[in-house]
Amino acid sequence: MLITLEGLDGSGKTTVWEALRERHPDATFTREPTDSWYGEAVARSIAADDADPLAELFLYTADHANHLSETVRPALDDGDLVVSDRYSDSRFAYQAATLAASDIALDGRDPLEYVKSIHAPFSRPPDATIYLDLDPRTAAERAGRTNKFERDGYLAAVRDNYERLIDAEPERFVRVDATRSPEAVTARVAEVVADLIEN
Numbered sequence: 001m002l003i004t005l006e007g008l009d010g011s012g013k014t015t016v017w018e019a020l021r022e023r024h025p026d027a028t029f030t031r032e033p034t035d036s037w038y039g040e041a042v043a044r045s046i047a048a049d050d051a052d053p054l055a056e057l058f059l060y061t062a063d064h065a066n067h068l069s070e071t072v073r074p075a076l077d078d079g080d081l082v083v084s085d086r087y088s089d090s091r092f093a094y095q096a097a098t099l100a101a102s103d104i105a106l107d108g109r110d111p112l113e114y115v116k117s118i119h120a121p122f123s124r125p126p127d128a129t130i131y132l133d134l135d136p137r138t139a140a141e142r143a144g145r146t147n148k149f150e151r152d153g154y155l156a157a158v159r160d161n162y163e164r165l166i167d168a169e170p171e172r173f174v175r176v177d178a179t180r181s182p183e184a185v186t187a188r189v190a191e192v193v194a195d196l197i198e199n
């Protein structure tokens, strides 16, 4: 089973992911961007304020393709539980927001649908996605506004995209209130994961 953690920067994904790792020592815990050289290329792009939006999308997508073949598919084939801190929905939400704010016309296509469409032929959709729901301002404050994505206006557009994704597939998403304490959020996510494994 593939469970993904999604949400804005600073929503608490990594905090929850680390707590889950202690509870499920036999599971595969992974993340995007990865620490492969593809992920290093992504990190360079994150640090570049003038990165080309399409080039950045394809760097993240290359990292995802490698993540699938190197980590996610082998672990799923072994019957492992896989928990990923960010996954394809991050591309759908973030790169769609970047493209929408750019002057790239995409031949009239909707940016979110376009980013989904390039994943569709090769990706492996999550079985369930836990969405840590937090307002953009608190998210940017918690994240420390250290990179170009961690700005309130941009994160508001990203959040709108996450809402579109949830509306399109409500059965895949579990929304968790991320304004609560780290202990309360972690306990709720642990409960959700336990339920998902049992059913």
Ligand SMILES: Nc1ncnc2c1ncn2[C@@H]1O[C@H](COP(=O)(O)OP(=O)(O)O)[C@@H](O)[C@H]1O
Binding pocket: 007, 008, 009, 010, 011, 012, 013, 014, 015, 016, 142, 143, 178, 179, 180, 181, 182, 183, 185
């Ligand atoms: N529920 C929470 N309430 C308040 N602060 C939190 C909470 N969860 C995480 N934090 C803090 O917010 C910051 C970002 O958390 P992190 O888990 O790295 O988020 P993400 O991986 O989503 O960016 C860290 O300083 C962390 O200690």
Ligand SMILES: Cc1cn([C@H]2C[C@H](O)[C@@H](COP(=O)(O)OP(=O)(O)O)O2)c(=O)[nH]c1=O
Binding pocket: 008, 009, 010, 013, 014, 032, 033, 046, 060, 085, 086, 087, 088, 090, 091, 092, 094, 095, 143, 147, 149, 150
């Ligand atoms: C995986 C992924 C991350 N990102 C962005 C979100 C983050 O600002 C940045 C790095 O991701 P990450 O290290 O997960 O940041 P955080 O822990 O703050 O959430 O990359 C995308 O724009 N698209 C993607 O597909």
